[in-house]
Amino acid sequence: MKYRKDLDKMPSYDGVERDYRIKVNANECNLNLPPLVEERVLSRLSRVAFNRYPNYEYDSLREQIARNFSVDIEQILLGSGSSEIIEKIFYAFGGSASNKIVYPQPSFSMYKIYSKAAEAQPVPFDLDDSYNLDVDKFITIIKKENPALAVVCNPNNPTGNALTVEQIEEIAKSIKDIDCAFLVDEAYVEFYGKSSVNLVKNYPNLIIARTFSKAYGLAAARVGYMIANKEVTKMIEKTYMPYHLNSLSLATADIVYQMRDEFVPRIQMMISERKRMSEQLKGLKGVTVYPSNTNFILIHYDKAVDLNDYLESLNIGVRSFGSAPRLENCLRISMGTREENDELFKVVKTFVSKH
Numbered sequence: 190m191k192y193r194k195d196l197d198k199m200p201s202y203d204g205v206e207r208d209y210r211i212k213v214n215a216n217e218c219n220l221n222l223p224p225l226v227e228e229r230v231l232s233r234l235s236r237v238a239f240n241r242y243p244n245y246e247y248d249s250l251r252e253q254i255a256r257n258f259s260v261d262i263e264q265i266l267l268g269s270g271s272s273e274i275i276e277k278i279f280y281a282f283g284g285s286a287s288n289k290i291v292y293p294q295p296s297f298s299m300y301k302i303y304s305k306a307a308e309a310q311p312v313p314f315d316l317d318d319s320y321n322l323d324v325d326k327f328i329t330i331i332k333k334e335n336p337a338l339a340v341v342c343n344p345n346n347p348t349g350n351a352l353t354v355e356q357i358e359e360i361a362k363s364i365k366d367i368d369c370a371f372l373v374d375e376a377y378v379e380f381y382g383k384s385s386v387n388l389v390k391n392y393p394n395l396i397i398a399r400t401f402s403k404a405y406g407l408a409a410a411r412v413g414y415m416i417a418n419k420e421v422t423k424m425i426e427k428t429y430m431p432y433h434l435n436s437l438s439l440a441t442a443d444i445v446y447q448m449r450d451e452f453v454p455r456i457q458m459m460i461s462e463r464k465r466m467s468e469q470l471k472g473l474k475g476v477t478v479y480p481s482n483t484n485f486i487l488i489h490y491d492k493a494v495d496l497n498d499y500l501e502s503l504n505i506g507v508r509s510f511g512s513a514p515r516l517e518n519c520l521r522i523s524m525g526t527r528e529e530n531d532e533l534f535k536v537v538k539t540f541v542s543k544h
Contacts, residue, residue, distance in 0.1 A: 209506035213523040216485050218406035223451045230444045242432045246439035253446050263419045271400035271413035276303050277428040282337040283307025289336035295515045296342045320348035324356050328363045342374040344381050347521045349481030357385040361392040372396045377483040379404035393418040412442040459484045462524045473541045485523045493518040
C-alpha cells in the first residue's frame with residue numbers, strides 16, 4: 190500500500206480508556222452536567238434539526254464567546270476540542286522543515302505529534318529541573334531559531350505550574366517583530382483564573398486556545414475555541430473541513446456556555462480538592478508533589494511504576510509516565526470527587542508505608 194512517506198514513524202497518542210472504578214487519569218471532570226444544565230441541554234437537543242448541516246448552532250456559540258470577551262465574532266474559531274484547534278494551527282504554520290515550531294517539554298505530548306504531522310520541524314525547549322519555564326531563555330531560543338510558531342501550555346500539562354500574564358506578555362512582546370505566531374494553550378485556565386486573552390488586542394501574533402472538556406465537563410462532546418486577530422483566524426479557518434463540528438455538540442456547548450456560572454461551585458471544589466490532596470500527599474515519605482494551578486497533581490515517587498501497577502490491580506486509573514524522558518517515575522492524578530480522592534489517598538498511603 191502506498192502510504193504517505195514516514196507515516197509508520199509517526200508517534201501516536203494512546204487514547205484507549207479503561208472503565209476504571211476510580212478514573213483520575215485523563216484530567217476529566219468526574220461529575221456530569223449540573224442537573225439544571227442537563228435539563229436545558231436535553232430540551233435543546235430535542236429541537237436539533239438532524240437533517241440539516243450545522244450552521245445556526247456554530248454562529249450562536251461564536252457570538253456568545255465573542256460577546257463575553259468583547260471581541261468581534263470573526264476573531265473566534267471553534268474546533269473539536271482545543272486539540273483540533275492546536276492541530277490546525279500547527280498545520281497552518283507548518284508545511285516545511287524550514288518552518289519550526291518551538292514548545293516546552295515536558296508539556297502536552299501532542300505538540301510533537303502535531304509538529305510532525307504538519308511537516309514542520311519541532312524544536313522542544315527543556316523546562317528546568319523544577320519544571321519551570323525560563324522565560325528569558327525561551328525568548329532567546331525563539332529568536333535564535335526564528336520559528337513560524339511558538340507555543341506554551343498555561344497552566345502546563347502535565348506539570349501543573351503556570352506563567353503569569355506578565356510573563357506571557359513579555360514573550361509576546363519580545364517576538365512580535367520576528368513574524369512568529371504565539372499560541373497560548375489555556376486548556377486549564379478556569380482552574381488558574383488568570384487568562385492572557387486580553388493581550389490579543391495588543392499583540393496580533395497572539396492566539397489563545399481553550400476547551401470545554403475540562404472545567405465544563407464536556408469531554409464527550411469535543412468542543413473548543415480559539416481567539417485571535419481576524420487575519421489569523423481567517424487563515425487558520427482555511428485548514429478546516431466544512432461543517433467540522435456537529436450540531437449536537439454545538440447545541441450542548443451553547444447551553445453550557447450560557448449557564449457557565451452553574452459550573453463555578455464545582456470548579457472551586459476541584460481547586461479545593463487539589464490543594465487538600467497536595468498537602469496530604471506531601472506528608473508521605475519519598476513523595477514529591479509539584480505545585481499545580483490545574484485540576485490535577487503531578488507527583489514523583491521512586492517506585493511510581495510499582496505503585497501504578499498496584500492501583501491498576503484495584504481498578505484505579507492514574508496517568509503513569511513510566512520511563513518517559515524528564516517524567517521518569519512520575520504520576521499525574523486528576524481530581525475526582527472527595528470520596529474518590531479519599532480512597533485513592535488511602536491506597537497510596539498504604540503502599541508507601543509498606544515500601
